[in-house]
Amino acid sequence: MNNQMSVIVRTITRITYGLTIVFGFYVIMHGHLTPGGGFQGGAVVASAFALLLVAFGTAGLKGKLNHHLLQTLEEVGALAFLGLAFAGIGTAFFANLLANSGAVFGGAVPAGPNAGVLNSGGTLPFMNWAVGLKVMTGIASILIAMLIGLRKEAAE
Amino acid sequence: MKRAVLAAVFLFVAAFLLLAAAQMRPFGSPASALMDDYFLANAQAEVAANNVVTAVVFDYRGFDTLGEATVLFAAVVGVLAVFRKLREDER
Numbered sequence: 001m002n003n004q005m006s007v008i009v010r011t012i013t014r015i016t017y018g019l020t021i022v023f024g025f026y027v028i029m030h031g032h033l034t035p036g037g038g039f040q041g042g043a044v045v046a047s048a049f050a051l052l053l054v055a056f057g058t059a060g061l062k063g064k065l066n067h068h069l070l071q072t073l074e075e076v077g078a079l080a081f082l083g084l085a086f087a088g089i090g091t092a093f094f095a096n097l098l099a100n101s102g103a104v105f106g107g108a109v110p111a112g113p114n115a116g117v118l119n120s121g122g123t124l125p126f127m128n129w130a131v132g133l134k135v136m137t138g139i140a141s142i143l144i145a146m147l148i149g150l151r152k153e154a155a156e
Numbered sequence: 157m158k159r160a161v162l163a164a165v166f167l168f169v170a171a172f173l174l175l176a177a178a179q180m181r182p183f184g185s186p187a188s189a190l191m192d193d194y195f196l197a198n199a200q201a202e203v204a205a206n207n208v209v210t211a212v213v214f215d216y217r218g219f220d221t222l223g224e225a226t227v228l229f230a231a232v233v234g235v236l237a238v239f240r241k242l243r244e245d246e247r
Contacts, residue, residue, distance in 0.1 A: 032210050037214075078225060099203050111201065127214045135228060138232040141236065
């Protein structure tokens with residue numbers, strides 16, 4: 001409990017961490033339309049976890065996240081990315097077999113500058129989600145492990 | 157003596173960088189724009205993505221992204237392996 005920061009930092013963190021997570025998921029979801037994508041959005045979500053860890057200490061994440069859940073989610077993201085890459089192996093590794101197919105995310109986009117269609121991109125949105133999941137859980141587990149390790153070292 | 161060597165190295169590297177900067181191509185006119193033009197012309201039709209950068213990262217150059225994800229995975233495994241001892245002590 002004594003590794004928390006001041007009440008100002010904790011209050012601002014309570015207000016902003018939800019917005020940060022929502023913005024990160026927005027960046028991941030619109031990766032095929034707007035600047036950003038899986039890596040960037042995952043890093044944004046992980047920065048919300050970093051904010052929680054800095055403001056509340058390791059007690060802030062107790063009960064919400066543990067390393068078993070984080071490792072499982074990271075493996076799911078990595079395997080989903082590899083699976084999507086292998087799904088197009090009939091044509092080529094990483095072939096986009098959903099683009100322009102009419103199935104989910106299979107819509108076509110008009111040529112030239114336009115506002116974009118969310119239901120387009122083929123396998124790109126799925127790959128963005130897979131990589132985003134992998135990046136956010138990977139960076140979060142790095143942060144938690146390093147924070148616990150550094151606190152432990154400082155206490156000795 | 158040490159200062160003279162440092163100054164000579166500094167001047168050499170600075171001259172090298174200035175020479176490279178003077179020879180740089182003007183902004184927006186690369187030596188070969190073949191691939192850029194192909195991506196800009198065909199990304200919307202082939203990948204159905206408005207963000208051409210994402211189309212390159214996840215479709216045309218997907219193998220590169222797989223390597224990038226592997227680097228991140230290796231970093232996570234390395235950090236967890238280094239800090240595992242500390243975590244076991246806590247129990």
